Amino acid sequence: KYEKIWLFFGIGSLFVFLAVLGVGAFAQGTQPPSCLTTIDPEKVDQTPPFDKPGLVKTGDNEYQLNIVASAFAYTPNQVEIPKGAKVTINVATKDVIHGFQIAGTNVNMMVEPGYVSSYTQTFDKVGEYVILCNEYCGAGHHLMTAKVKVV
Ligand code: CUA
Structure with a gap:
């Protein structure tokens, strides 16, 4: 019993x-594991540093790369990075969830509305790297790419 x-x-x-x-x-x-801070998704492109997206030199061989993701593109669409640069990549989205993967590197983030996704990567090898969206974000998902050139 x-x-x-x-x-x-x-x-x-x-x-x-x-x-x-x-x-x-x-x-x-x-929650994105790489969440740095919160951001108003509708004002992403008016909020620093995303009002001027692109590569910014922050120190000796150190850079910040700020990228705005939106359906179905990244701004900027192409970036040149000097070989050996240590780059902190910040990505924010204006609309829905996107992915941010740089093929052939360790960079693979989820970009969620309201958050800044961040990752620091050193680019040691010269070459062209494709940036891909790996979260389904709508009809143009498969077209959503950009390019990193390490020179
Ligand atoms: Cu953006 Cu899929």
């Missing part, structure tokens, strides 16, 4: 545990 109560209690706590785990994973999944 008592065994049944304990069994019920055991299974019950297992479900509670799974529920907590599930909610936790979901809640964290909706």
Whole structure:
């Protein structure tokens, strides 16, 4: 008789545990891991540094690359980066969720409305790298690309 109560209690706590785990994973999944700060998505292109997107020199061999994502393009669309530069990339979106992946590098971010996604990458190899959107964002998703040239 008592065994049944304990069994019920055991299974019950297992479900509670799974529920907590599930909610936790979901809640964290909706936050970009690389979130720096929040931004008003409608005013992205009026808010510094996104009012002047592009590459900015911030120090000796250090740069900041600010990019605005919108359906279905990145601004700027092409960037030249000197070889060996350490670049902090900040990306914000004006509309929906986009991806920001630089093929052949470790850069792979999710760009969510209201947040600035940030990642620092050193570009050691000369070449052309394609920037891709890897979050489905609408009819033009597959056309959403840009280019990084390391020179
Ligand atoms: Cu932007 Cu897919």
